Amino acid sequence: MNDWLNFSSNAFIAAFFLYCAAFIGYAIAVAGKRWSNRDPEGHAKRWGRIGFTLAALGWLAHLAFFFTRWKGGGHIPTSNMYEFMTFLGMAIMFAFIIVYLIYRKVLLGAFAVPLVIIIIAYASVFPSEVQPLIPALNSIWLKIHVTTAALGEAFFAVGFAAALVHLIRVVDYSRTDKAGRRAQFWTEFMLVVIVVVIGFLVSVFGFRAAGYEAQFRQETFRVDLQGQGETIVQTVEYGLPPIVAPYNSEKLSMDPFLGLKEPLFEAPSWMNGVNAGRKLNTIIWSLISGLILYGIMRLIARKPLAAVIHPHLDGIDPDDLDEISYRAIAIGFPVFTLGALIFAMIWAQIAWSRFWGWDPKEVWALITWLFYSAYLHLRLSRGWQGTRSAWLAVVGFIIVLFTLIGVNLVIAGLHSYAGV
Amino acid sequence: MFQNTKCECGHQNPTGTVLCEACGNPLVDDLPPDSPLEMRYDGAARRSQKQNPDLIDRVWNFFSSVKVAVWLIVITLIGAALGTIYPQESSFVNLDDPAQYYKDTYGTWGMIYHFLGLSRTYESWWFIGLLVMIGTSLVICSLDRVLPLYKALSKQQVRKHLNFLRRQQTVYETTLQTEPAEWVEKFARELKRKRYRVWIDRKDGMALLAEKNRFSRWGPYINHIGLIVFLLAVLARAVPAWHMDKYVSLDEGQIKQIPDTPYYVKNEKFTVEFYSDDELPERLKGTLRPKLYETKATLYTCTADCDDPVKDPVLVPVKQHNIQVNSPLSYKGLKLYQYNYEERIRLISVKPMLVDKTNNRSYGPFELPMTDPPLTYKAGPYTLKLSDVYPDFGLDEQNRPMTKSRDPNNPAFVFVVTGPGLAAGGEMYIYFPMPSAENKKLQDQLNESFRKLGSNSGRFAFEVNGMENVSFSQYTSTLNVRVDRAMPYIWVGAAISMIGLVMGFYWQHRRIWLRIDGRALTLGAHTNKNTYGIRAEVAAALGRTGIAVEPKALDNRRNKR
Numbered sequence: 001m002n003d004w005l006n007f008s009s010n011a012f013i014a015a016f017f018l019y020c021a022a023f024i025g026y027a028i029a030v031a032g033k034r035w036s037n038r039d040p041e042g043h044a045k046r047w048g049r050i051g052f053t054l055a056a057l058g059w060l061a062h063l064a065f066f067f068t069r070w071k072g073g074g075h076i077p078t079s080n081m082y083e084f085m086t087f088l089g090m091a092i093m094f095a096f097i098i099v100y101l102i103y104r105k106v107l108l109g110a111f112a113v114p115l116v117i118i119i120i121a122y123a124s125v126f127p128s129e130v131q132p133l134i135p136a137l138n139s140i141w142l143k144i145h146v147t148t149a150a151l152g153e154a155f156f157a158v159g160f161a162a163a164l165v166h167l168i169r170v171v172d173y174s175r176t177d178k179a180g181r182r183a184q185f186w187t188e189f190m191l192v193v194i195v196v197v198i199g200f201l202v203s204v205f206g207f208r209a210a211g212y213e214a215q216f217r218q219e220t221f222r223v224d225l226q227g228q229g230e231t232i233v234q235t236v237e238y239g240l241p242p243i244v245a246p247y248n249s250e251k252l253s254m255d256p257f258l259g260l261k262e263p264l265f266e267a268p269s270w271m272n273g274v275n276a277g278r279k280l281n282t283i284i285w286s287l288i289s290g291l292i293l294y295g296i297m298r299l300i301a302r303k304p305l306a307a308v309i310h311p312h313l314d315g316i317d318p319d320d321l322d323e324i325s326y327r328a329i330a331i332g333f334p335v336f337t338l339g340a341l342i343f344a345m346i347w348a349q350i351a352w353s354r355f356w357g358w359d360p361k362e363v364w365a366l367i368t369w370l371f372y373s374a375y376l377h378l379r380l381s382r383g384w385q386g387t388r389s390a391w392l393a394v395v396g397f398i399i400v401l402f403t404l405i406g407v408n409l410v411i412a413g414l415h416s417y418a419g420v
Numbered sequence: 421m422f423q424n425t426k427c428e429c430g431h432q433n434p435t436g437t438v439l440c441e442a443c444g445n446p447l448v449d450d451l452p453p454d455s456p457l458e459m460r461y462d463g464a465a466r467r468s469q470k471q472n473p474d475l476i477d478r479v480w481n482f483f484s485s486v487k488v489a490v491w492l493i494v495i496t497l498i499g500a501a502l503g504t505i506y507p508q509e510s511s512f513v514n515l516d517d518p519a520q521y522y523k524d525t526y527g528t529w530g531m532i533y534h535f536l537g538l539s540r541t542y543e544s545w546w547f548i549g550l551l552v553m554i555g556t557s558l559v560i561c562s563l564d565r566v567l568p569l570y571k572a573l574s575k576q577q578v579r580k581h582l583n584f585l586r587r588q589q590t591v592y593e594t595t596l597q598t599e600p601a602e603w604v605e606k607f608a609r610e611l612k613r614k615r616y617r618v619w620i621d622r623k624d625g626m627a628l629l630a631e632k633n634r635f636s637r638w639g640p641y642i643n644h645i646g647l648i649v650f651l652l653a654v655l656a657r658a659v660p661a662w663h664m665d666k667y668v669s670l671d672e673g674q675i676k677q678i679p680d681t682p683y684y685v686k687n688e689k690f691t692v693e694f695y696s697d698d699e700l701p702e703r704l705k706g707t708l709r710p711k712l713y714e715t716k717a718t719l720y721t722c723t724a725d726c727d728d729p730v731k732d733p734v735l736v737p738v739k740q741h742n743i744q745v746n747s748p749l750s751y752k753g754l755k756l757y758q759y760n761y762e763e764r765i766r767l768i769s770v771k772p773m774l775v776d777k778t779n780n781r782s783y784g785p786f787e788l789p790m791t792d793p794p795l796t797y798k799a800g801p802y803t804l805k806l807s808d809v810y811p812d813f814g815l816d817e818q819n820r821p822m823t824k825s826r827d828p829n830n831p832a833f834v835f836v837v838t839g840p841g842l843a844a845g846g847e848m849y850i851y852f853p854m855p856s857a858e859n860k861k862l863q864d865q866l867n868e869s870f871r872k873l874g875s876n877s878g879r880f881a882f883e884v885n886g887m888e889n890v891s892f893s894q895y896t897s898t899l900n901v902r903v904d905r906a907m908p909y910i911w912v913g914a915a916i917s918m919i920g921l922v923m924g925f926y927w928q929h930r931r932i933w934l935r936i937d938g939r940a941l942t943l944g945a946h947t948n949k950n951t952y953g954i955r956a957e958v959a960a961a962l963g964r965t966g967i968a969v970e971p972k973a974l975d976n977r978r979n980k981r
Contacts, residue, residue: 103952129701135713139746222525319977323952330949334921342914351746353757353900354665355910358542359511360504370497377490380460411504 004072005130011065012086012120018058019093019117025051026110030312044315048106055113059093062120066090073130078146079137081408085123087147088404089116091154099158099328107316108324111161118194119157121201141347148339149365153400155332156372160397162325163390164190168306169313169321170387183387187306190394192294195305199290200282207240212257214238218249218277238278240285246277279409322386325393326379333372340365360411364403371396429581435471439463442577444584444933456976457587459946464568484564489557496550503541506533510543555651562644573634578619579627580933580944588933588944590955591976594967600936601625603965610961611932627935637948639924646917653909664903667759671828672893673768674791675720675735678901682726683754684735688716690761690895713758715743715897719751743899759900766790766828766896770853771889772882774799774837785889788853790828802839807848809833813862821850821866830854832863837880847876853884930954951975 029047033040066087069077077083096112133142171187172180216236221229236246242254245263254261267277294305301308344365345355356362375392378384384392425433427440427447438448438458446457457463468484470477482488506526509518522530522539537544585591596603604625608618611630621627657663668676670687677684693712697705720735741749741756749756771785783800790811797804810823813832821832831853838846850866852859871878884890928950934943943962947954952971959971 127703129703131701131704132695132699132709132711134710135745138744141746317972319975320952323950327950327952330925334918334925337921338918342918345910345914349907350748353748353755353759353902354904355907357510358503358508363500363504367497367500370493370500374490374493374497377486377493380486382458407504 002072004068008065008068008072009128011061011068015058015061015065016117016120018054018061019113019120022051022054022058022109023113023117025054026106026113029106030110033312033315040315044106048109051106051109051113052100055093055109056097059090059097062086062090062093069130075133075138076143076146077130078150079133079142080126080131081405082123082126082128084146084150084404085126086120088150088154088157089120089123091147091150092116092119092157093154095151095154095158095328095332096161098331099155099162099324102327103320103324105316105320105324107165107313108158108162111165112158115157115161118197118201121205122197125201125204136351139347139351141343141350145339145343145347148335148343150339152332152334152336152339153404155328155335156393156397156400159325159328159332159393162321162328163393165313165316166318166321166325166390167387167394168309169316170318171306171310173304173307173310184304184306186391188304191305192290195294195297196286196290199288199293200286202293203240203285203289204282212239212241212255214242214254215252216242216246216249216277217252218246220248236275236278238281240281242281243284244277244281246275249277318386322389325390326385329372329375329393329396333376336372337369341369360407361403364399364407368396368399368403371399434465436465436469437463438465439584440581441572441575443579443581444577445581446583446587455587456589457584459588459948461565461569462572464572466564466568468564480560480564483553483557483560486561489554489561492550492554492557496547496554499541499547499550502538503547506530506539508541509539551651555648558644558648558651562641566638566641569637573637576629576631578621578629578933579935580629582935582937582942585933585935585942585944587976588946589951589976590945590947590958590974592941592943592958592962592969592974594941596936596939596941598966600939600941603941604628604934604936606965607934607961610964614957614961616930616932621935626937628933630932631930633927633929636923636927637929639920639922639927641920642923643917643920646913646915646920648913649916650910650913653906653913656906656909657904659906662903662905664901666901667898668756668901669896669898670715671764671766671768671896673891674893677722678754681754682722683738683751684720684722684733685756685899685901686718686720687893687897687899688718690715690893690897692761692895713745713761715758715761715899717741717743717749717756717899719749719754719756753903753905755902755904757900757902758897760898762896762898763894764829764896766893767831767853768891768893770884770891772851772853772884774802774804775881775883776879777881778879782883785885788833790831790853793833797835800839802837802842804835804837805846807834807836813852830859837876847880849876849880849882851882853890855884925949928953930957932958945974 025047029044029051032038032047033044035043066077069083078087092112093116096108096116100108167183167187167190171183173184175181175183215238218234218236220232220234222232235252236249238254241257241260242263243260243265245251245266247267247269249266251263254263267280297305344362348357348362349355371392375389375396378392379389425435425437425447427433427443427445429440429443429445431440431442433441433447439446439462441464444463446463451458466484468477468481473481506522509515512521515521518539519531519534522534524530526533533539541547586593604620608620608628608630611618614632616630616632618628618630664680666679668678668685670676670685672687672689675684675686691712691714692710695709695711699711700707700709717740718737719739719741721738722733723736724734725731726733739749739751741747743749743756743758745758748758767790769787769789771787773782773784774786775782783802786797786799786804788797793806793809795806797806808821810821810832812824812827812829814822814824816822833851833853834848835851836846836848838844848870850863850870852863867876867878870876928947930945930947930953932943932945932954934941936942943958945954945958955971955974958974959969962969
């Protein structure tokens with residue numbers, strides 16, 4: 001590894017810890033307003049400024065990571081999942097800074113910064129070494145298409161963060177009617193999902209730090225286009241203790257974990273995709289650790305997490321949050337259209353000889369675009385501002401994430417090189 | 421339903437008008453009396469709100485509804501998502517029996533998927549129908565709104581009804597402490613500094629309208645025009661003459677006509693490179709990671725004898741390009757893309773010697789090209805006549821020589837040798853230029869059987885001396901040939917669309933109205949996006965005229981809560 005790349009990975013670690021520190025600053029700004037002997041306004045302002053400064057420093061470190069890796073690796077670091085997700089984190093930070101400079105709402109940072117932390121932690125799950133470009137990616141459009149698409153999505157992410165604050169802000173715990181309970185349930189559900197994602201990160205990095213390993217030999221039967229059946233034998237490596245073994249596999253080696261010496265069961269036969277068994281195992285672990293984490297938090301708080309956060313949000317008006325969320329999406333929409341559709345079409349025309357080929361990634365970019373188009377049109381109608389609009393912003397970002405990650409993990413297609 | 425459309429200000433409005441065209445007083449009002457007004461399209465009447473609709477009106481009304489448009493978008497979105505569950509049939513190069521394939525690969529669900537036609541989602545009538553409906557909706561929605569909006573914005577009245585002002589999203593009311601006329605002048609100056617166009621009521625100077633960035637209102641419609649152009653261009657790709665999508669496979673050194681065109685393409689050389697281990701990170705060492713696929717190609721055009729079956733066409737090179745994955749050859753709308761390659765040794769030509777086994781003397785060499793070989797050859801005193809060619813040699817059921825295909829996979833040549841000391845009819849020999857043990861055996865067996873039949877005396881053999889006498893192709897490169905005459909329109913549509921989006925989203929149409937009745941100032945402001953921005957602007961302008969107010973306090977929605 002050359003010096004540029006060494007510096008780059010140090011800068012990445014620095015960025016990560018600066019973001020964490022920024023989050024703590026923001027959390028104190030939001031949560032500490034009612035601490036005794038304090039002027040709430042002054043406190044929020046002061047800690048908000050500290051949080052923003054740390055976040056901005058983190059972003060500078062992140063930029064340093066990006067450009068030194070570009071220099072050291074010889075190509076723009078947006079060519080695989082690790083590089084793309086770290087870039088997305090950087091873009092979200094940029095979008096957040098823009099939106100923050102317009103609206104100056106401290107609260108937004110308290111939600112956008114942890115989102116960035118989760119995104120770049122997720123990036124680190126993937127192998128981080130520099131991989132030389134394959135011919136399909138060797139184009140100036142790798143720089144143009146990927147960066148603009150990610151920037152558009154970053155604004156959607158900020159729209160999502162604002163929408164989430166909005167939802168927690170307006171959820172009303174005094175209501176006991178059906179609609180009120182439904183709002184309480186789904187708001188809490190969103191937080192549970194986020195905790196499960198954190199649970200995923202905790203289990204992956206926990207077992208990775210402990211050096212956990214297990215190996216299976218899997219036989220897969222496939223029918224090729226000529227109708228010939230063939231059996232493929234491959235080794236599947238697990239980084240998490242196998243609760244589920246791959247379908248039709250035998251154990252080669254397995255470190256024991258808490259008395260777990262054998263997989264508890266085997267993946268069902270219809271899960272025959274690439275590494276399907278391992279993915280299922282990872283999902284199970286994420287759910288287990290996420291739910292344990294959530295349980296602990298509930299035990300400490302003794303009330304729903306949204307109810308814990310809710311009282312701290314009264315300093316901001318729901319209408320402002322609605323406006324911020326909508327504005328972020330409105331800023332992101334043209335950028336997304338340009339990057340994820342138009343530039344994508346230009347590149348596809350050059351590299352694959354057709355501007356559109358209904359490849360899953362293309363289709364999901366179109367779905368994302370259609371969804372946000374529907375969002376923007378719905379806002380024209382009465383009754384689709386505020387809470388309903390916030391839910392749409394949340395769903396929209398879930399679609400964005402599926403387009404970015406889910407398609408690669410579940411569907412693959414032509415963009416599969418961007419996978420693990 | 422009879423609707424009285426005459427406003428209290430005396431203006432006669434068309435049916436369907438929501439806000440009086442002149443003073444802005446609400447005519448149709450189903451909202452609570454103190455809530456902000458519905459300001460869409462400035463409350464102008466639209467065609468779709470016509471009374472007693474006939475059939476055309478009903479169709480128009482259906483497609484002019486934003487609600488219908490959103491439904492169309494959502495259904496298209498769900499349909500598109502369904503199409504990604506399993507690979508589409510179009511993603512396979514050749515799929516002989518799709519039904520069987522989906523059943524074998526994806527089981528029962530795959531069978532259902534194929535049965536429902538979801539394996540061809542994007543070519544299906546319902547999906548294309550949805551796109552056409554979205555296109556229709558784009559046109560009608562836009563026309564239904566842009567015309568009334570344009571009219572409403574081009575004949576705005578400066579003095580508005582108090583109801584109109586008080587029910588804007590941004591509202592301010594106060595009693596002026598200074599001379600009203602002077603204050604209005606000052607306020608107008610402040611707004612002009614912020615690039616507003618300002619109109620003051622000519623009668624008494626006690627009402628004002630300031631407006632900026634009206635053009636941003638046209639953004640959505642320009643975007644829709646772009647999308648229409650785009651969709652029409654996509655449909656135009658169905659015109660056969662506008663579209664070509666063919667594949668040409670070329671061995672190195674091979675030249676082929678591009679079907680249905682006067683063009684010929686030659687593969688001069690194909691290169692595939694892989695990264696070496698020291699270029700790869702630890703985890704990828706030892707794997708084949710491609711670095712470059714390149715076909716050195718020359719494009720020729722035929723200038724004469726193009727369709728003459730007897731003569732060879734006259735070719736003139738027009739373009740040379742190293743075709744790589746991200747760098748197609750492009751010539752007058754014709755594009756050649758690197759599509760695929762295959763490692764397949766194929767002889768281009770050999771220069772064998774004719775060997776007389778009786779005295780071990782060799783004659784020649786003579787040049788034998790694998791494609792279009794000449795009919796006669798000279799080797800020393802001997803003449804070789806080509807009597808048969810099997811480009812892809814094989815034996816049929818009765819063990820008779822045949823060719824398996826027209827591709828020169830394993831060519832065999834049958835020569836009749838005539839010359840001094842040979843019978844008048846000559847001697848017949850078969851020759852396999854491709855060096856392999858199996859070919860050697862076949863060649864010997866066949867020549868032996870010719871000898872038994874009396875066709876030869878076993879005197880001659882063929883021999884190639886060294887690799888310098890063999891020219892061969894290592895790779896077959898497949899190029900994708902494309903003509904897409906609709907592409908410029910696609911890009912124009914996309915560009916128009918982008919311009920519209922930028923206009924609509926990065927600028928906002930802002931208007932400020934005020935009137936002074938005695939000393940009572942009533943101000944209302946409206947923007948189609950970013951109410952936060954307009955509040956800040958109004959508060960700043962008021963501040964400079966000596967009225968200090970917090971931007972937040974101007975928010976009408978908040979005041980009512």
